[in-house]
Each structure stands twice: as structure tokens, then as C-alpha cells.
Amino acid sequence: MNPEEFQPLHSIAARIVSIRERIVAAAHRAGRDPSSIQLVAVSKTHSAESIQAAYAAGVRDFGENYAQEYTEKQKSLAHLNEIRWHFIGHLQTNKVRFVASTASLIHCVDSPKLVHEFSRRAVERSSPLPVLIEVNLGRESTKSGIEPAQLESMIECIELEKTLDLKGLMAIPPPQDRAEDSRPFHRELRRLRDMYGGQSRLPVLSMGMTNDFEVAIEEGSTLVRIGTAIFGNR
Ligand SMILES: *Cc1c(COP(=O)(O)O)cnc(C)c1O
Numbered sequence: 001m002n003p004e005e006f007q008p009l010h011s012i013a014a015r016i017v018s019i020r021e022r023i024v025a026a027a028h029r030a031g032r033d034p035s036s037i038q039l040v041a042v043s044k045t046h047s048a049e050s051i052q053a054a055y056a057a058g059v060r061d062f063g064e065n066y067a068q069e070y071t072e073k074q075k076s077l078a079h080l081n082e083i084r085w086h087f088i089g090h091l092q093t094n095k096v097r098f099v100a101s102t103a104s105l106i107h108c109v110d111s112p113k114l115v116h117e118f119s120r121r122a123v124e125r126s127s128p129l130p131v132l133i134e135v136n137l138g139r140e141s142t143k144s145g146i147e148p149a150q151l152e153s154m155i156e157c158i159e160l161e162k163t164l165d166l167k168g169l170m171a172i173p174p175p176q177d178r179a180e181d182s183r184p185f186h187r188e189l190r191r192l193r194d195m196y197g198g199q200s201r202l203p204v205l206s207m208g209m210t211n212d213f214e215v216a217i218e219e220g221s222t223l224v225r226i227g228t229a230i231f232g233n234r
Contacts, residue, residue, distance in 0.1 A: 013057035042227030065089025128165035138174035168204030186219035
């Protein structure tokens with residue numbers, strides 16, 4: 001059990017320091033350069049004040065899941081001029097427009113329909129919109145993400161779009177009681193990345209959340225999405 005869970009007043013800034021230390025330690029265990037791992041603070045359901053506290057502590061990347069909430073926060077925090085927004089949730093095509101013109105990375109592309117809608121809406125940008133393909137590793141029918149068998153055709157579909165910039169893969173493994181049990185899923189995403197073009201074609205591996213980010217880093221994650229360990233329970 002993590003002792004921080006028993007300190008409700010532990011500040012966001014102190015939690016971020018501790019997360020960064022754990023990222024560095026996990027990277028060193030795996031013989032990796034800690035600067036190759038990006039921290040995205042997942043701020044869904046948390047207030048603009050909490051985001052500002054994390055920004056003051058040096059975080060620049062924030063992840064949101066819901067289009068409406070994304071839009072409100074993006075607008076109200078526009079004065080934080082180095083902030084980068086990540087869209088990490090499932091998105092209906094009618095909500096793509098605002099997200100496509102303002103996000104720095106889309107994590108959840110999982111259908112040709114979404115590819116075409118993002119591509120169409122990204123024409124308003126000055127540079128191509130960076131995107132990740134979400135892969136379904138849990139193979140549960142309710143989950144989003146494409147099946148691994150569809151990966152090659154999805155990669156080709158995105159690479160044909162001039163307004164999109166394919167950066168890599170993302171996955172949300174099925175929740176596990178023990179972090180260690182998520183290791184085979186992270187290993188599988190890494191294997192798929194290596195199989196479909198490796199680091200040069202798919203440099204970003206977005207995997208690892210509060211409960212399993214250290215294991216994900218050991219298995220090659222380049223971007224961890226952490227909510228609860230920074231902002232507390234939702
Ligand atoms: C909510 C969410 C997270 C953060 O989860 P925590 O367990 O709170 O760290 C990460 N990724 C996605 C896609 C999410 O929806």
C-alpha cells in the first residue's frame with residue numbers, strides 16, 4: 001500500500017515530485033533514459049485550480065476524456081501558454097472539430113470513420129495533427145480500440161492523410177489487482193509496435209496509469225497517463 005494514500009492533504013506539487021522520482025527509478029531499472037518518458041497528468045473531473053497547481057509544479061501535458069469538459073478547460077486555461085492538451089477518451093465524430101484544432105496529441109483513434117473526421121477537421125491547423133492508434137488488448141467487446149489484426153490497415157489509412165501525423169500506439173489494459181499482472185499487456189503493445197515498423201514509424205507508446213505505470217515503463221512506455229496519483233480520487 002502506498003503511504004501517500006493516508007495523507008489526504010498531500011499537495012499536488014508533492015505528489016508530482018514523487019511520481020517523477022518513481023518514473024526515473026523505473027527507467028533506471030530498465031536501463032532507459034528517464035527523459036524518454038513523458039508524463040501526462042489526467043485531469044478529467046478535476047478542477048481548473050488543480051490543473052493550475054500541477055502546471056505551477058512544472059507539468060505541461062494534460063489529458064482529458066470528455067469533449068465538453070475538454071473544451072471548457074481548454075478555453076478557461078488558455079492563459080497558461082505552454083500547456084498541451086491530450087485527448088485520451090472515446091470521441092463521437094460530431095465532437096471532433098474543436099478537439100482536432102486544439103489538441104497536441106489524440107490517443108484514441110480506433111476507426112476509419114474517426115480517421116477521416118479528424119483528418120477533415122485538422123485542415124484548420126498550421127501543422128498536421130499528431131495521433132495514436134488505440135489498440136484493444138483486453139479483447140472485451142465493450143472496450144474501445146482496434147483489434148491487433150487490423151493494425152496494419154489502420155496504420156496505412158492514417159499515413160495516407162496529409163493532415164494527420166501518426167505517432168504511435170496507445171492501450172488501456174484490463175484493470176488488474178496487481179501491477180505485475182498488467183505486464184503481459186504492456187509487453188504485447190511493445191511487441192506490436194516493433195512488428196509494425198518499430199520506433200522510427202511508431203515512436204510513441206502511450207501505456208501506464210496510476211496502478212501500473214512503473215511496469216509499463218519497464219516494458220518500454222514512452223508516455224504515462226496518470227490521474228489518481230496526482231489529483232486524488234475522482
Ligand atoms: C482516467 C484515465 C487515465 C488515468 O487513470 P488513473 O488510474 O487515475 O491514473 C489514464 N488513461 C485513460 C485513457 C483514462 O481514461
